[in-house]
Amino acid sequence: MLQVRVKPGIEDRIRGFFPWVYRAEIASLSRKPKKGELVVVRDFGGKFLGYGYINPDVSIAIRILSFDKEEPVTPELIKKRIREAYDYRKRLYINSNAFRLIHSEGDLLPGLIVDVYGEYAVLEFTTYGMNRFREVVLEALVETLRPKGIYEKANLTAQKVEGIKVREGPVYGEVPDEIVIWEHDLKYLINIPEGQKTGFFLDQRNARKFVRSLVEPGDRCLDVFCHTGGFALNMKKMGADEVIAVDISEPALEVGRKNEELNGLSGIEWVQANAFDYLRELDRRGEKFDVVVIDPPSFAKNKHAVPNALRGYKELCVRGLRITRQGGYLAIFSCSFHITEQHLLEVLTQASYDVRRQVRVIAKTFQDKDHPWILQMPNTLYLKGIWVEVV
Template sequence: MSSVHYPSASLKPHRDESLQGGHLWIFSGALQQPPRWVEIGGVLDVKSATGKFVARGYYNPQTDIAIRILTYNPEEQITVDFLRRRVAQAVQLRQVFDPELTNAYRLINSEGDGLPGLVVDRYADVLVAQIHTAGMERLRPLLIEALMQETGAQGLLFRNDSQSRKREGLDIEEPMIGAGTVPDAVTIRENGVYFTVDCWNGQKTGFFLDQRDKRESLRKYARGKRILNCFSYTGGFSVYGALTSPDTTVTSVDVSAPAMEAAQKHFELNHVSPDAHEFLIADVFDYLEEAVQNGEQFDIVILDPPAFAKTQNTRTNALKAYRRLNTLGMQVLRPGGILLTCSCSGVIGMDDVLGVISQSAQRLQRPVQLLESYTHGVDHPIHIAMPETSYLKSIFCRVG
């Protein structure tokens, strides 16, 4: 047995069944009593009601998810070697990318890579990490060592500014370097397309890597078309579309002026003149309502909004917002045009999104053909026993 002895917590009878299926969360109601002598974020052993070892994870009495599992192996101690093994497994998976074409990807996807509470994105030779839980926060020094040793990165930046840290009893932090050096901006390649990432100030870790495969899929529809990209941020979909043909025109709409400025720079970075395209700073709903009134028509409409719902309490209103958005999007889409609609709300499922499309189409009395549906890319693996950690839905349709 392990020479290191961890404190332990016992489960109520029959509460280890989900763990036997591989789930990595234990809710506070499953514990017989709060474990003693365990600091917030401290590692402990989980035992069944009969005293049998079940798993090892870290503990937080302040949250509904009391324990997050790190290993089911009683011999596996939570050391820097453990973290190095997990990081090495993650690095191996990302070798599916041709570095000549793509050098930016999600390196650690929390539970999907066996490190709950940790997200790490790689941008060329820079790592940008987000720690969401007290357990991972306690492991930060070991994480830095493991990440730098296993990746060979030049620098590691922590973007611990997520509001979820407050629920864990953690402070919201300013961006800080964990190791090495991190420049103000990093130029990356994605499917041979170039972008500049602001790791220090950009949304999330600086770029939305989870839409890479959808941006690539857009290319086959975009040649010579008139494209509307709503919630365009720094123009990811816009650049892919514009690159397909000099005859392709793209209108990008976002409420953020800095994002619009960055989008134009991305066009220039890929040797596409921004002058032939539109970059509009506006509320998307306001823009679409005006476009409908003016009779605007596009060949392709892209709807990639921020999360409308982050909790079950906001789900009903979120579905109303998605219906309104998709109805407006279809109204500015010419007959036979392509609609790409997305949702990154975790409490909204793929069936919900399909329902929204169907309801919007019925309201407008327009037939819809479902062409392609996507969730996460290969660098955003989802633990098979934890479908609730899946959040992204993207659907290509043809609207008659």
Template sequence: MAEIILKKGKEKAALQRHPWIFSGAIETIKNKPENGDVVKVFAFDKEFLAYGYFNGQSRVAIRLIEWDESRNIDEAWYKNRIKQAIASRKAILDKHTTTCRLIFSEADFLPGLIVDQYADFLSVQILSAGIDKVKATIIDVLKDELKPKGIFDKSDAKAREHEGLAIENGLLWGENPPEFLKVKENGISYNINIADGQKSGFYCDQRDNRSILAKYAKGKKVLDCFSYSGGFTLNALSNGAEIVTCVDSSALAIETLNQNVLLNKFDATKIISIQSDVNKQLRAFKETGELFDVIVLDPPKYAPSRSALDRAARAYKDLNRLAMLLLEKGGLLATFSCSGAVDIDTFKQIIAWAALDAGKEVQIIKQFCQPEDHPIRISFPEGEYLKGLLLRVL
């Protein structure tokens, strides 16, 4: 096994169980590891720190996975990690909820591995060279532990490019999922598209927040922006929203949302679905004087890295400013960011700027976060990517 010695003083993060070591922290590499190999990492004084995946072309040169030197990183190690992650989610899955995240990368000590369960199928994202190298082992363990009908590879994220990996999208094992697969979340049914849908096929990280927000929708006129397959829309309708307007730029998302309304036997006259760029549509509503009681903003990741933070802040500010101008006095704005580079304090500051530009007084009445199947390791705060605020706009 190759050995890596860190520069003097660069061992602090590893000692604190943070899983990332950047290329600039490396002093010496012994035995020339290949990308994806497991390596032993030592401090400058030769003290063992951890095992990790090496990648010589990534800015994150080593992703740490194990801090106990006596443990072998073999098939049994992977099986134990995967079983542990699956067992911790058992309380979530029942007859009312048949989808959740089973493995969440660094949070489950498997950096670069995402596994989502969708009824009898699994959607897998492999985002690191280390996990890619043991893909066959991962698939075998998932087959044995969960006995799914099929395992589908959704490794089409740009993150793979940073690891020197090609985009992958296709069947890994078993049956192909149907074009529209029925799952349940909090008793509401969804037809989701794994193969062509966004991310792994569905955003189960908003499960709790959809349920919370639905309580405020009864009898209200709701605008759901970046509505995708209709998570916030369906929950609002289930709790008696007067009417919900949904906006998404994707034709497939709008088609899936409309199917999900029918699937749940909701009144189709209570939904208006619009395929459009959200910012453009918000400006159109402003021109026509359209107002809403509740608005949901759940945009894509505007800041994939800290270098994009300034640009993302401007985008978040403008989006929220437009939404605030479309609310009835005292209306509610549920606004989210899934950008890990934007922490909650920064997000609150952006909202304050948006309120100032909109000429509105705003109260924070609730704070949203990611659910228990997206846990946050205390030593890895970067795992806390989803944050949101429920605002009353006065």
């Protein structure tokens, strides 16, 4: 197997279970590497550090799958990891038939994402090295889940960065365009081919549950960046009198309307608009809400985008605070690991000062537990939410 020695000083981080080796940290290779091939990673003196795969064309050149000398990367190891990931999810009691089964590094399977929607699974390969295990992964998913169908989503970033030939479409059995899943006591329509991400924002499950504890019958609520109505439906279910759900995507709103009907609910106002313009307009009109949830897409895809993203967040927090009535609640989320919890808190502090509204933090929520994050990689905690009460 290809042997890789890392530069002096890198070994402790890897011994501490950090699973990446950057290209610039490689001291030597036993020969010219082939894209995606398996490697043994060693410290500068030659001591074993881990087994992984390499892509010499990208900055994160090596991803480690095993830190155990007795556990090399084999098809059996991949299958075992998939079974373990499934066993872990079974123990979670997430109260839904839709969950993330494989969360890449979080399940010690870097480069693989698998979401389960009832009897169907959706998978994405995000690295060249993991894509080479596609047959093994498929076999293990069929053995573990016994699904009716598996759909592969093309990850275009992976195609561009890692050079994978991405595929899109069913790769096992048959997958209908629309699937109905349940979460808590609500049903959701999932359109796998057309939907954003793999079809649904599974990571917000616990936050969708939490919002229920804040809504009182008769409340007026606002779900900004609502997608297919995750928060809006929960608000309505709790007896909110008026719920406005805003998103820029008409197809997402269309699914939202169907979700409302599917759950025997009515009266949600679905608004197709740019959230920034719409919030400005609500503010100008002096509108007030009891509960406001703002769950934007990732504004910062890389660290250079952070200053601009923070300006966007500031605007959202200012408008959000101004339209939340005294005693009401506001939640603001970041799903970009570049915009940290600290960033959100700072932006909220500035917004609170600017609009002269005092707030207190009542909760923080994070990506739900089927999206585990790696302790040594704070950036794998990508979804953060701060919930405040306007006092």
